Amino acid sequence: MDFDTYYSASYERVRRSMALTFRDPALAEEIAQEAFFQTLRRWPKVSLLDHPEGWTMIVALNKGRDLHRRRVRQAAKQPLLIQTPTHQSGEARVEDRMMITTLLDGVSERQREALLLRYITQLTIPEIAVVMGCAEGTVKATLHAALASASLLTKGAPNDTD
Amino acid sequence: MTPTDQIQDLFDRALASVPVGVAPSPHTLHRRLHQHRLRTRLTTMGGGALAIAVSVIALLAGLASNSAFAVTLYPNATGSIESIQLTADQRVMTARLHAVGFSNAAVKVEHGALIVTNGPSDLASPTSLLTSSPQILVRAVTCYAGAESGPLSTNPLPTTCSGPQYAAPTTTPDDTSSAGGFTTPATEPDPALSAFATTTPAQDAASPSTTALLPLLPLHDSGAAVERYLVGPTLVTLSSKVASATVVHAAIEGGWIINVRLNPNESQLWDQVAAEYFHRQLAIDLNGVIVEAPLIEPGNTSFSSFDGQMQLLAVTKSGAYDLVAALTSGPLAVPLVAHE
Numbered sequence: 001m002d003f004d005t006y007y008s009a010s011y012e013r014v015r016r017s018m019a020l021t022f023r024d025p026a027l028a029e030e031i032a033q034e035a036f037f038q039t040l041r042r043w044p045k046v047s048l049l050d051h052p053e054g055w056t057m058i059v060a061l062n063k064g065r066d067l068h069r070r071r072v073r074q075a076a077k078q079p080l081l082i083q084t085p086t087h088q089s090g091e092a093r094v095e096d097r098m099m100i101t102t103l104l105d106g107v108s109e110r111q112r113e114a115l116l117l118r119y120i121t122q123l124t125i126p127e128i129a130v131v132m133g134c135a136e137g138t139v140k141a142t143l144h145a146a147l148a149s150a151s152l153l154t155k156g157a158p159n160d161t162d
Numbered sequence: 163m164t165p166t167d168q169i170q171d172l173f174d175r176a177l178a179s180v181p182v183g184v185a186p187s188p189h190t191l192h193r194r195l196h197q198h199r200l201r202t203r204l205t206t207m208g209g210g211a212l213a214i215a216v217s218v219i220a221l222l223a224g225l226a227s228n229s230a231f232a233v234t235l236y237p238n239a240t241g242s243i244e245s246i247q248l249t250a251d252q253r254v255m256t257a258r259l260h261a262v263g264f265s266n267a268a269v270k271v272e273h274g275a276l277i278v279t280n281g282p283s284d285l286a287s288p289t290s291l292l293t294s295s296p297q298i299l300v301r302a303v304t305c306y307a308g309a310e311s312g313p314l315s316t317n318p319l320p321t322t323c324s325g326p327q328y329a330a331p332t333t334t335p336d337d338t339s340s341a342g343g344f345t346t347p348a349t350e351p352d353p354a355l356s357a358f359a360t361t362t363p364a365q366d367a368a369s370p371s372t373t374a375l376l377p378l379l380p381l382h383d384s385g386a387a388v389e390r391y392l393v394g395p396t397l398v399t400l401s402s403k404v405a406s407a408t409v410v411h412a413a414i415e416g417g418w419i420i421n422v423r424l425n426p427n428e429s430q431l432w433d434q435v436a437a438e439y440f441h442r443q444l445a446i447d448l449n450g451v452i453v454e455a456p457l458i459e460p461g462n463t464s465f466s467s468f469d470g471q472m473q474l475l476a477v478t479k480s481g482a483y484d485l486v487a488a489l490t491s492g493p494l495a496v497p498l499v500a501h502e
Contacts, residue, residue: 003188004188004388007185007188007191008185008188011185012182012183012185013177015180015183015185016177016180016183017177019180020176020177020180025180025181025183028183029183033186033191036191037191037194037195040188040191040192040195041195041198099172099176100172100173100176101176115173119169119170119173120173120177147169
């Protein structure tokens with residue numbers, strides 16, 4: 001697969017994931033651009049991976065975390081501005097989005113990575129383990145803890161998530 | 163629906179609820195990467211002394227360990243070849259082989275050909291720079307083009323872009339006062355050029371005074387060139403023999419940089435063209451491939467002499483050293499082609 005094809009297929013998904021994670025469409029676009037630029041720089045190696053998008057997603061999360069922290073620090077030094085609400089396409093969808101953004105806000109960085117790789121990039125547990133460089137059991141535990149912390153797993157729900 | 167499916171469904175709906183965005187063209191990223199590499203190369207210029215040390219170590223430790231090889235080189239020209247031409251080629255070829263670390267290589271003239279023993283294996287490659295006389299052509303960039311796509315046109319190659327939005331500036335911009343470094347806005351590739359075939363090295367060599375559509379040296383793609391430039395007629399041709407050339411490894415981006423110092427008279431020619439194209443883009447055409455397409459002195463507010471310095475690029479280490487050997491040993495009296 002050449003880079004341009006990969007980019008067309010994955011860009012929007014990564015951008016939207018970052019918009020959900022960081023709640024800022026402009027920041028999400030900047031993060032996605034930077035992540036795909038890094039992907040292009042390393043494309044000879046990244047293209048050989050089973051799931052290049054998992055790699056891009058991790059890069060985007062790391063980049064997003066840095067940019068988000070920087071902006072929060074800058075915002076703390078600025079006078080308070082009134083935030084203009086973004087246009088919402090439907091109340092039910094907004095609720096869905098709020099649930100996910102709240103979930104992503106409330107979990108650790110590793111848990112956030114695992115959630116995005118599992119439910120947005122659609123990787124399996126073994127694939128996530130490869131991308132995150134940990135054991136499959138660790139991935140399962142991480143996902144379970146993330147969902148449990150947000151009360152998305154009811155009592156008796158599967159432990160996996162797979 | 164299982165709890166896992168419910169969670170998946172929730173993520174799917176949340177993702178779908180994010181307003182649609184427009185993905186910028188991937189060419190923007192390709193351009194950015196190219197500019198990034200240029201900056202990387204420029205920063206390496208300061209490490210000249212280190213580069214020489216690296217070059218010497220690589221030469222001694224790496225190249226000399228290649229396996230020995232024998233190859234016959236025949237004159238690649240029509241008409242009769244005089245023995246004096248072959249003798250001249252023998253001298254140049256010996257110098258080149260010694261320059262790339264094959265100090266035991268022997269070159270003999272026999273039966274109208276050169277027989278090389280204990281030389282490098284890549285000498286047999288038809289694209290080996292050791293058997294060519296590389297010419298450095300400096301051309302003006304007319305517009306940026308992507309890869310070939312769709313059915314190819316049989317019309318003559320256009321000499322201008324299909325629209326002004328694709329065209330590189332034709333005069334030096336008035337505003338040269340940018341303190342942070344002059345930049346030009348990234349232009350999209352001219353879509354009309356995708357239907358035109360890339361100019362071959364043979365066509366480029368045969369018609370240096372015409373417009374050409376040349377590939378940018380690809381550093382990582384194994385396939386066809388992704389980036390091409392429509393370039394104008396050759397502004398200046400630099401000789402095949404330079405004052406000095408050294409290899410620098412571009413450790414960050416891959417590829418190998420060759421720092422070239424031109425002879426004084428050619429240094430003057432290079433400065434004349436570069437001054438005329440200050441804050442505009444020139445293309446360095448080496449054997450039909452653009453090895454650099456620099457924006458001239460973006461960090462300066464007025465032109466300053468390059469003092470005979472120029473940078474070229476090669477994809478592989480052996481290619482870089484072959485090019486250095488070819489540029490410093492002078493042109494072959496008659497071009498050669500290998501037969502094992």
